[in-house]
Amino acid sequence: MPEKNPRKDLMVPEPQAGQEVISRLLSLLSGKERLELENFSMEVGDLEFWIPAGIPAASPGLPAVPRKPASLFAETFVPHDEEFAGRIHEVKLGATKADGGSRSKTLVIGGSTYPPFVSADHPAPHPPVFALDVFDMETQLPRVLMENVKDVMGDPAEWAKMNVKKYGADMVTVHLMSTDPLIRDASPAAAAKTVEEVLQAVDVPLIIGGCGDPKKDAQVFSRVAEVADGERLLLNSVTLGMTETKTLDVVARAAKEHNHAVLGFTGLELNKAKELNRRLYEYLPPEDIVMDLTTVALGYGLEYSFTIHERARHAALMGDTELQHPTISASTNAWAAREAWMKMDRKYGSRGLRGPLWETINALTLLLAGVDIFMMMHPAAIRTCKDTILMFAEKDAPVPGDVARWATMKI
Numbered sequence: 001m002p003e004k005n006p007r008k009d010l011m012v013p014e015p016q017a018g019q020e021v022i023s024r025l026l027s028l029l030s031g032k033e034r035l036e037l038e039n040f041s042m043e044v045g046d047l048e049f050w051i052p053a054g055i056p057a058a059s060p061g062l063p064a065v066p067r068k069p070a071s072l073f074a075e076t077f078v079p080h081d082e083e084f085a086g087r088i089h090e091v092k093l094g095a096t097k098a099d100g101g102s103r104s105k106t107l108v109i110g111g112s113t114y115p116p117f118v119s120a121d122h123p124a125p126h127p128p129v130f131a132l133d134v135f136d137m138e139t140q141l142p143r144v145l146m147e148n149v150k151d152v153m154g155d156p157a158e159w160a161k162m163n164v165k166k167y168g169a170d171m172v173t174v175h176l177m178s179t180d181p182l183i184r185d186a187s188p189a190a191a192a193k194t195v196e197e198v199l200q201a202v203d204v205p206l207i208i209g210g211c212g213d214p215k216k217d218a219q220v221f222s223r224v225a226e227v228a229d230g231e232r233l234l235l236n237s238v239t240l241g242m243t244e245t246k247t248l249d250v251v252a253r254a255a256k257e258h259n260h261a262v263l264g265f266t267g268l269e270l271n272k273a274k275e276l277n278r279r280l281y282e283y284l285p286p287e288d289i290v291m292d293l294t295t296v297a298l299g300y301g302l303e304y305s306f307t308i309h310e311r312a313r314h315a316a317l318m319g320d321t322e323l324q325h326p327t328i329s330a331s332t333n334a335w336a337a338r339e340a341w342m343k344m345d346r347k348y349g350s351r352g353l354r355g356p357l358w359e360t361i362n363a364l365t366l367l368l369a370g371v372d373i374f375m376m377m378h379p380a381a382i383r384t385c386k387d388t389i390l391m392f393a394e395k396d397a398p399v400p401g402d403v404a405r406w407a408t409m410k411i
Helices: 015-029 143-149 156-165 188-201 214-227 248-257 270-280 302-317 331-336 351-367 379-393 403-407
Strands: 091-093 107-109 129-135 171-175 206-209 234-238 261-265 289-292 328-330 373-376
Touching: 091 261, 129 156, 129 379, 143 351, 156 171, 156 188, 171 188, 188 206, 188 214, 214 234, 214 248, 234 248, 234 289, 248 261, 248 270, 261 270, 270 289, 270 302, 289 328, 302 351, 328 331, 328 351, 331 351, 331 373, 351 373, 351 379, 373 379
Parallel strands: 129 171, 129 373, 171 206, 206 234, 234 261, 261 289, 328 373
Antiparallel strands: 091 107
């Protein structure tokens, strides 16, 4: 006889009656949410439960296709008007007769209180100025440059006159290369005579470039400063290297005594620029100091020059008093890049255009970083830069029509 389960209505049958047991189990489980078994065991071959799934939810329909816009969104841009605590010192270059010099006009650089060309409501008080180079001796130049100056090469006074009258230079840079001890080792007196001749030939302010030797430059600058007393020359340049040769004070005192400005040169290092300025403050007021933070040619690190100039200008406007000086760019360094003048495949364009474009890009890049003076060589590069500045300065410049066509234009 089969044993009775604790549940009186369920009897455990012999194995051959397994199907009946399954049916009775399902009957008992029907409608129950919970099942508890005690002291129960069962031996079966295969036990399968089939629980029917609920009715599946209806699948959502395809999303509606959004309508294509008939026109572009009409949005406006209102620039953020920010105020800056700092201001760039103004430096006056050149002196008229009333100021003790012989120039027909003076140039003032600096004075900015806002980043360059960011807002038409905050224009620079003084536009950037451009100086064309003159060398006091014959020198090798790329052909595209030589063809403009070959008739005046070797005559600095005539060269300077051509730069002003023919090419519209705001200033003239006189490079006293012949004073280099490794070239001609010309005397300070000879260098001063060259500067005198250029002063008589043109009536614009001058930048006087040395040879790079700290001891010789100190001698030359001292003599030139004395001969050109009161002319507000820009002596290019003084360096931290002059502190090692104990000649920095010589140049600074000469500039102070004879009313000239100095150009402090450092190499892509703001801390060095600040250190040099601190040393110059011992002899000169800030209004007599211009900074050269180094210009590297396009393709050789121009982006580093842009970064260092932009950092210096932003730091100055934010209140760093040791960097609140106008800056200068030797954009002629663009010609140090061989790609600017060497013969190359036709796909790189004509050398007659490639070189001036190289110099133009160098200058325009640093123009956007706030540079105040540009030393250049090719007349077309200067002309392009001046035209660009005039375009940037137009407060109500017309907006080209149909500006969105670039998205569908075929080139």
